[in-house]
Amino acid sequence: MRILDIKNPGQIRQLSMPQLETLAGDIRSFLIQSLSRTGGHLSSNLGIVELTLALHYVFESPRDKLIFDVGHQSYVHKILTGRAPEFGTLRQRHGLSGFQKREESEHDPWEAGHSSTSLSAAMGMAVARDLQKQEGEVIAVIGDGALTGGMAMEALNNIGARKEKLIIVYNDNDMSISPNHAGFKNHLTSLRSSRTYRTVKRDVKAGLEPSPVLLNSLSTIRDVLRDNLVDGGLFHEFGLDYLGPVDGHNLPELIRTLETAREHKGPVVVHVRTRKGLGFAPAQQDKTGQWHGVPPFDPVTGKFRSSSCPGEESxxxxxxxxxxxxxxxxxxxxxxxxxxxxxxxxxxxxxxxxxxxxxxxxxxxxxxxxxxxxxxxx
Incomplete structure (x- = not known):
């Protein structure tokens, strides 16, 4: 599938897994070549390619609402929703926005740059959906940097208390624009896989519902497993269920996990581990944030092209x-x-x-x- 031929995300749901993986590589190449001419947010978007593909494969935008936080990690989303031909105008006057933009596409239900607003917005959209008896999922994709924002913590508290059905995708790449400054950040990155918990939960519900006594007993075991194998701290304390961590560059695993989250009742966190800058060595090796938001650059050498007049300061x-x-x-x-x-x-x-x-x-x-x-x- 040619990137410029993508008109809507429904097209990618017709692709096989090898075709999806090929498309992921093509999107990385497209981003590098396009942003080398216009500049823009490179590293974060190179790191979220497979995750965005999986989201659009499992969910049906615009019926299902996808909110990206921080908003500049939505370039792949823009490509998959038919905006690739406009990338030559990225961040230029009257051109394609560097963030989600409601007036730009029906696939952009929210707009914000920085930061930490996605969870509050997602809860509000979930409430509106339920009050109006509408269908559809609400998915907030929040990076590890944005999750350190106080507003995100306030939203987690309210989401856990209210229990609206929504999905929080925690995009954990161990680096925001600059190194993270947050007391609980080190704890978040040590979360372990909840595969055992999910297996027990599935087996209990599928095979043992006719026996309430046995079901209750095994549910207790399940809860012990959850407390010991899943996050026993932040997300659990907020009353949220948790899936992961998941390899953010493994499309089959991402799709399976997101399908599990879609079937979940109530709020659930999907913890996805990604590598910022994947596919472009200078960005992948960057530890200072130099390749976060970039001016035009040479895609072969990785050297920045000067966009200013000689002697001109920013x-x-x-x-x-x-x-x-x-x-x-x-x-x-x-x-x-x-x-x-x-x-x-x-x-x-x-x-x-x-x-x-x-x-x-x-x-x-x-x-x-x-x-x-x-x-x-x-």
Whole structure:
């Protein structure tokens, strides 16, 4: 299947597994070549190719709602929903948005850049669906960086309490834009597979429902297995069921797990492990976020092409240099960033004034309020 011939995601459901795997490689090549000319968010989209294919293979957009968080990891979704011919206009005036955009496609039910809004939006859509007695799944794809946002935690708390049927796909690539700053992040990455739990649950429901006593006994065993083999911490404490971790580049395993999640009653988390930048060596080896959002580059050498006139500085560099200059003479000045130290050109400020530099992770709601607290304190 030619990428430019894809008009809607229903077309990929006609493909065999080898054809899907070939398409995954073709999409990676398309992204590298297209973004080498326009720039854009490269690493995150290279890492989510198989996951997006599996999502569109299992679910039926636009009836089923797919929300991507952070929103820039939706490029593959755009390709599979018929927008590949427009990629030459990516992030240009009147061109294709770098995020999901409701006015751009019926397949984009939500729009946000940064960050951590998907879970609240998904819960709201699930409530609206149920109140109106409509059909369809609601799926939020949230990255490990976005999951550290306070709003995401608030949403998890409410989702676990209300029990609307929705699916949370936790896209865990061990790296957001900058290194993650979160106390529970290390715990999340140690979650173990729940295959045993799922097997027991399936066998109990399929074979033992006629015997309530035996069913109750084995359900107790199942719960013990869940508490010991599945996440015993964050997701379980929020009252959410959990599947995974799943290899985010294994299409058959992804499809099976997402089909299991689709049949689940109530909210469920699918933990998917992906590799950011997969398929392009410079991006895959990047540990600093340099290949997160990129200017035009040479797809062969990996060298960035200068998009500025000689001697011209970026807005970010001008602002960061001015901030550093002012901070030398005014010790009240602090700098706060929600995981954007590199992109905001604040690494130099951080090196000069480490006591006055704060990277609070992608928690933007917290960053703004903490800034207010600092200002109120002088």
């Amino acid at each position: 807005w970010s560099m001008i602002i960061a240099d001015t901030l550093s200059r002012l901070a030398r003479s005014d010790h009240r000045i602090t700098a706060i960033t929600p995981a954007m130290a590199n992109g905001s050109k604040l690494l130099q400020f951080a090196a000069r004034f480490p006591d006055r530099f704060f990277d609070c992770g992608i928690a933007e709601e917290h960053a703004v309020t903490a800034a207010g607290g600092m200002a109120a304190g002088g």
